Amino acid sequence: MKPRKILAGDRLRRLRMERDMTQAGAADALGISPGYLSQIEADQRPITRKLLQRLTRLFSLPAGYFSDDEDLRLASELRESASDPLFGAAASPDEASSVVRVAPNLAQRFLHLYRSYLALEEEHRSLQTSIAQEGGGAASRFPYDEVRDWVQSRRNHFDVLDLAAERLATVNHFRSENRGEDLAKYMLDAHRIRIEHAPDALDRGMIWRLDRKAQTLFLPVDAPSESRAFWIAHVIGLLDQRGAIERQIRQARLSNDEAASLARVALANYFAGALVMPYETFLGSAREMRYDVERLQRRFGTSFEQVCHRLSTLQRRTSPGIPFYFLKIDIAGNVLKRSSATRFQFARFGGPCPLWNVHQAFSQPNRILVQLAATPEGTKYLSIARTVSPSAGSYLSRPRAVAVGLGCEVAYASQTVYAKGVDLDDAEAADPIGPGCRACERTDCRHRALPPIGRRLDVGTAERGLVPYRIDTGPG
DSSP states (O other), X not given: OOOOOOOOHHHHHHHHHHTTOOHHHHHHHXXXXXXXXXXXXXXXXXXXXXXXXXXXXXXXXXXXXXXXXXXXXXXXXXXXHHTSGGGSSOOOHHHXXXXXXXXXXXXXXXXXXXXXXXXXXHHHHHHHHHHHHTOOOOOOOOHHHHHHHHHHHTTTOOHHHHHHHHHHHHHHTOOGGGHHXXXXXXXXXXXXXXXXXXXXXXXXXXXXXXXXXXXEEEEETTSOHHHHHHXXXXXXXXXXXXXXXXXXXXXXXXXXXXXXXXXXXHHHHHHHHHHHSOHHHHHHHHHHTTTOHHHHHHHHTOOHHHHHHHHTTOOOTTSOOOOOEEEEEETTOOEEEEEESSSOOOOSSSOOOTTSHHHHGGGSTTOOEEEEEEOTTSOEEEEEEEEOOOOOSSGGGOOOOEEEEEEEEHHHHTTSGGGTTOOTTOGGGSEEOOSOTTTOOOSSOTTOSSOOTTEEEEOOSSOOOSSSSEEEEEEO
């Protein structure tokens, strides 16, 4: 696959002006002519690989600064939000992209304002219900969405926690075959907290409980060993990395205490994954095994879901892994977790595309399904999906049915074992997936459950298709 052209003139111009550099001064520092720089800032010329390296050194930029992945995600969310009937006519993809390119801060402020509006609407409806029922309180201000957006803005990578976990694992030589015992010993030595069994914990919906007064961490006696090790690592993160976690939360500037609490859980989970799968060791094994999730499971003594999620976090600037997206859904299609180090677009409203193999996983439990898929804008992905439902512990506990999806762009797919036997260049073999019906631009999809936002519908009776309307190709 040919590398995408980088047209980032507006971003380069804003960067130059923030550093108080004239166009002539910046051109001289980069070793190019002012006219050439002017063409780049006008998006008439792309940023070449050599020039990108010079820009990175000159302005001390992080990796991916000129990547358009984040702009694409922002434009998709902007268009989806701006197409609310509240605003009248819908925004076209070109309009949303132009706004993000020219005024990204303004786009972010609009989205913040819109989310606040939705939260107030939900709170108002909840208050009306509470008054009618003579009780209850107001609804939350979407803390899950706020934390998820923040994690996504970091590309699901927190290097401070990653490095701390790597150091702790190296110093203490935690063994994968006895990790639970090693972590329990560290907990006792470092914090004087012992591990005790709680026989009926899973039946009561509890996975762990820390009794600080008794200096005891209670865990379910019948939980899988990989889960027990992860929960101990999570609590170690809360205790050892309290300062680092709180600094990350303060920097996030979340809007309320609920969001901050959820972020604290997310960061402790991140630390736990990094502790049981240390970055460089895990990345080296992933490359050696061609990202074979089941082999990585056995080597690190972890679960399928834990490996998939860890693979989606390997974006250290100095040694990045494949940029994956990660998704976890239940059998009803509710999204439980999602993150992406790729340009993949998740719909903000509604469920994932029904053509995605993560849905089909429920009909073939515990089997890895491989899919070549293409998004409406033409980007192709290699995706895997599998159910990961844990044992409920007893017949009456009603086990929860969930599945995970993991995918990368086809440019990276050949590095994985899952590309074996797949013709990555066959465009016709790719399933035409989308971000979700409300945000999907495809007008000829027979699997559509809802019409796309911002499109006029033709519901005439002269002809009837699989869906009860036709979609005009122009904006509404």
